[in-house]
Each structure stands twice: as C-alpha cells, then as structure tokens.
Amino acid sequence: MGSYSNTGGQGQDTTLTGRVHSICPGEESGSIAFLLRKNGQFFKCKLDKTGGADPAIFATAQRLTPESLVRVSSCVMSCTDVDIKVSGLTILSEATANLSGNLKLHGAPGETLPSPNERILLLDQRLDNRLLDARVAATAAIFKLFSAVHQLAVKYLAAHDFHYIPTPAFVGYEFPAEEEDHFYLDYLGRQAMLAPTGEVHLGMALAADLERVYDIHTVFRREPKSDGRHLTEFTMLELVFALKNDWTEILELADSLLVFLLRSLQEHDKYAKLTTAAQRLYPAAGSFKLGLDKNGKLPRVRFDEAKAILRNQLGKMALVEEDLTREEEALLGELFASNHSPLDSPTDVFIVTHFPKHLRPCNVSSLGRDDATTNSFDIILRGQEIVTGCQLLHSYKEVRSAFTNRAHPIDPDSPGWRPYTEAHEIGMPPWGGFGLGLNRLVQGYLGLMDIRETVLFPRDACRLAP
Known part of the structure; x- marks a missing residue:
C-alpha cells in the first residue's frame, strides 16, 4: 500500500485529489471506509460518524461510487499514519455506479493481478473500456514513455540540425502491385490514398536544398489482420x-539516435520510474539489454552473416535468397540477447546490414554499379524490425530506369509520380535516411506482447472504437 505523508507538518490539514478505487462500508452504520487511488498509490480513508465526523461530510461519503474523482482533506496526526481520517470531502466528478470493465489491474491491496497470459486474453475487453484501462498506472506509463520517446527524438534531431517538415496524409501516388497495402478514398471527385510513408515528400524537400529534414507523423497501412505486430495507423x-x-552516415546516425533514446529511457530517473510502474503488469519492462560493441556502437552483422548464423548455430534453413522472416528475426533476437551470443555482449538491439538488391525497393542504391548488395540496413529490437534505412538513388536517369525496369513498373511521368521524378530532374543531392516505428520501439523496450498496447486509441483490422 502506498504511504500518505503529511508534508505540512503535524496537525496541519493536507489535501489529496484522486479516484475512489473501492468502498468498504464499516461494520457499523456509523462508519465508512474507502480506498483512494492516485498515480498507482492507494490511501485508505475513514470516516466515523460516532467519532465526530461532520454529518454533511458523512452524507457525501455515502454517495461515493468507484472511479469518482474526489478531493479529501485530512488532519494527519503522524507522518506514519496509513489510514487517513477524513476531515473534508468534495466530489469533483461523480462516476456512474456499476461501471463496466473493472478488470482488477491496478494491483490494489487485497486484489490479485491476473497472470500475464490472462492479461493477454483480457486485452480486447481492456481496449473496449480504454479510458478506464488507461487509469491503471502501468498502462498510463506506456503512453507517457511513448511521449518521452517523441520528445527525446525531437531534442536529438534539433541538436543535429534537422528541420521538421510535415508531410501530407493525402497522396496521389501508389506503388504498383502494392495496392492492397493502400487505403483509397474519394478526394473531392478524385482518387487519393492515405500516405503509407513520408519518405517521398521528405526526399523532395532535399531538392529544395533543405538538406536535413524529418517528420514524426501518422502513416497508414492496410494490414488485413491483427497479429500483435501490425497496426493500420501508427507513428513513424x-x-x-x-x-x-x-x-555509412545514415547507419551512424540511426545507431547514434537509437543509443541516445534507449540510454535516456534507462538512465533518466523520471523515465526509469515510468518503466518501474509499467513493470507491475509487464514483467519484461526494465530488463532491456543495450549491449554495445568495443567501439560503443550497436552490434552489426551483414545479411549473409545473419543467415549463416541461423543455419550454422540454430539449425535453420535460412535461405540467403529470401528476406529475414518474422521467425528468423525473433530467433536472432533470442540468440544475441543470451549468454551464448556470438557478439561482444548480450544485447536486445542490433543492426543487420547489406541486404540483397532483390529484397529492397528498386530505388535503393547498391555498393557498385553491378553489385547485388545494397547500401541498406534494418535495426532489430527484441526480435522485431523497428528501423529500415538506406541510401537512395539521386540520379534522374537512374531513378527513371529503376522505375521502368521494376517488376511492376512505375510510370515516372504519371501525375502521381511526376513531382518526385522532377525533384531528381532539377538536381537531387546524394541522399538517404531511415524510418523508425515508434510504436514498435516502445513495444520492444517494455517487452509488450501486443503493439496495440502502445496506443491509447489503437486502430487495427477490427477496431474503429473508441
């Protein structure tokens, strides 16, 4: 149980605003006790009518309902008092009686938390009652840490001379043969799509000589099912x-940014406290391993080396001609985080570099004109890809050739793509970058089983409410 301290000194009135967690009628009609909840702490409040409690305050207490927001005044006689003797009570906002969604996840005194497996089964019910669920301190800590990642990233990018450029959510281009990934909509009589990425417009900004630009924004993907890993609307x-x-400048920047974010979450006291709060429901929170190599960098393995490790150390088929599967990412994550890791030290985050050309988009540059290996990488965090980065073609002729020779050709002169190809036609600098999924970063850092837990109002294939 959380303690209640009298910061004002012995005998002075102290006030506390919180939610009524539960109500415990006294053994006799002349007493009432209720449990007050504030930021994951619990305070037992008592009124005794026969002991001199104000009849008006006692009558107010008889109207209390769970989840009502109240302000309690107390004359605390000792800093060690656990029970608060109520001297004043104001109902700031009264909650309806018999609210649904009481899942007992707060960890209040006398309540048994559901097991981790039971909590997974409760997730849809929790999402149906999301506002009540978000009052659980462990749940609220997730959203606060997500906000912290956003704030830290902006701080880092500002210090590295990046400019924030909002990119449009409505776009007129589409990737042939990937139509099933797009959300289509009527845009005042024309067909448009919700943007699956901001990379196209950020790249165009470089042609305006803005040099270093970023966006933190919502992107949309038509994911057909909810699998704990994908959302239809998420933050990049x-x-x-x-x-x-x-x-390699791209690789170094991604490495530096990730280390900065993860170290900040681990080492800053205010974020560590949030991680501890989340740990009440998510035991893996706080166990994240940031293992760096001898140069203080994230460990790196080439794509072909990763496939060889899967074959030789883990006994998997792991064909080098095929992309890393979800299972292979998870297996590498488990191995590299274990004491049997072939890396310098166990780590929950590492980089895979030099993906084959046939596994990357057509406009990703290769090591050489005829090389089958690209200047690209993924960052894997707790067995799941969270970052994809690469150098992109900047030559107008090479972009046109890549588009037209694609397995599913893109017309570089089509209305949707013409602004992008024109940006190269007028002289695009050598460029590249990466995308970081903030939801997956928070999910992996805290060890959450389902990515929907990182969003206050998640959207997946089945959910449009709340």
Whole structure:
C-alpha cells in the first residue's frame, strides 16, 4: 500500500485529489471506509460518524461510487499514519455506479493481478473500456514513455540540425502491385490514398536544398489482420538528409539516435520510474539489454552473416535468397540477447546490414554499379524490425530506369509520380535516411506482447472504437 505523508507538518490539514478505487462500508452504520487511488498509490480513508465526523461530510461519503474523482482533506496526526481520517470531502466528478470493465489491474491491496497470459486474453475487453484501462498506472506509463520517446527524438534531431517538415496524409501516388497495402478514398471527385510513408515528400524537400529534414507523423497501412505486430495507423519517425561522403552516415546516425533514446529511457530517473510502474503488469519492462560493441556502437552483422548464423548455430534453413522472416528475426533476437551470443555482449538491439538488391525497393542504391548488395540496413529490437534505412538513388536517369525496369513498373511521368521524378530532374543531392516505428520501439523496450498496447486509441483490422 502506498504511504500518505503529511508534508505540512503535524496537525496541519493536507489535501489529496484522486479516484475512489473501492468502498468498504464499516461494520457499523456509523462508519465508512474507502480506498483512494492516485498515480498507482492507494490511501485508505475513514470516516466515523460516532467519532465526530461532520454529518454533511458523512452524507457525501455515502454517495461515493468507484472511479469518482474526489478531493479529501485530512488532519494527519503522524507522518506514519496509513489510514487517513477524513476531515473534508468534495466530489469533483461523480462516476456512474456499476461501471463496466473493472478488470482488477491496478494491483490494489487485497486484489490479485491476473497472470500475464490472462492479461493477454483480457486485452480486447481492456481496449473496449480504454479510458478506464488507461487509469491503471502501468498502462498510463506506456503512453507517457511513448511521449518521452517523441520528445527525446525531437531534442536529438534539433541538436543535429534537422528541420521538421510535415508531410501530407493525402497522396496521389501508389506503388504498383502494392495496392492492397493502400487505403483509397474519394478526394473531392478524385482518387487519393492515405500516405503509407513520408519518405517521398521528405526526399523532395532535399531538392529544395533543405538538406536535413524529418517528420514524426501518422502513416497508414492496410494490414488485413491483427497479429500483435501490425497496426493500420501508427507513428513513424522518418528522416532524410544530403550525404557528405557515403551511405555509412545514415547507419551512424540511426545507431547514434537509437543509443541516445534507449540510454535516456534507462538512465533518466523520471523515465526509469515510468518503466518501474509499467513493470507491475509487464514483467519484461526494465530488463532491456543495450549491449554495445568495443567501439560503443550497436552490434552489426551483414545479411549473409545473419543467415549463416541461423543455419550454422540454430539449425535453420535460412535461405540467403529470401528476406529475414518474422521467425528468423525473433530467433536472432533470442540468440544475441543470451549468454551464448556470438557478439561482444548480450544485447536486445542490433543492426543487420547489406541486404540483397532483390529484397529492397528498386530505388535503393547498391555498393557498385553491378553489385547485388545494397547500401541498406534494418535495426532489430527484441526480435522485431523497428528501423529500415538506406541510401537512395539521386540520379534522374537512374531513378527513371529503376522505375521502368521494376517488376511492376512505375510510370515516372504519371501525375502521381511526376513531382518526385522532377525533384531528381532539377538536381537531387546524394541522399538517404531511415524510418523508425515508434510504436514498435516502445513495444520492444517494455517487452509488450501486443503493439496495440502502445496506443491509447489503437486502430487495427477490427477496431474503429473508441
């Protein structure tokens, strides 16, 4: 049980605003006790009519309902008092009696928390009663940490001379053969799509000589099912910049940003307290391993090396011609986080570099004109990809050729794509960047089983409410 301290000194009135968690009628009609909840702490409040409690205050207490917002005054006689003797009570907002969705997740005194497996089964019910669920301190901590990641990323990018450029949510381009990934809508008599990425418009901004730009925004993907990993609406940090020398600048920036974010979450006291609060419901929170190599960087393995590890150390087929599967990412994540890791130290985050050309988009640059390996990478966090980055073609002729020679060709002169190809036609600098899924970052850092838990109002294939 949380303690209640008298910061004002012995005998002075102290006030506390919180939610009524539960009401416990006394053994006799002349007493009432209720449990007050505030930021995950609990305070037992008592009124005794026969002990001199004001009849008006006692009558107010008889009207209390769980989840009502109240302000309690108390003359605390000792800093060690656990029970608060109520001297004043105001109902700020009265909650309806018999609210649905009481899932007993607060961890109040005398309440047994559901097991981790039971909590997974309760998730849809929790999402149906999301506002009540968000009052659970462990749940609220997730959203506060998500906000912290946003704030920290903006701080980092501002310090590295990046400019915030909002990109449009309505777009007129589409990727052929990927139509099932798009949300189509009528846009004042024309067909438009909800943007699946901001990379196209951020790249165009470089042609305006803005040099270093980013957006943190909502993107939309038509994911047909809810699998704990995908959302139809989620938050991405996307950035691109003009390269001074070569593509490794992108890799180094992604590495530096991730280390900054993860270290900040682990080392800053206010974020560590939120992680501890989340740990009440999510035991994996706080166990994240940030293992760096001897140079203080995230560990890196080439794509072909990762496939060889899967074959030779884990006994998997792991064909080098095929992309990393979800299972392979998870297996690598488990191995690298274990004491059997082939890396310098166990880690929950690492980088896979040099993906084959046939596994990357057509406009990703390769190591050489005829090389089958691309200047690209993924960052895997707790067995799940959270970052994809690469250098992109900047030559107008090469972009046109890549589009027209694509397995499902893109017409570079089509109305939807013409602004992008024109940005290259007028002189695009050598460029590249990466996209970071903020939801997956928070999910992996806290060890959440379902990505929907990172969003106050999640949207997946089945959910449009609340």
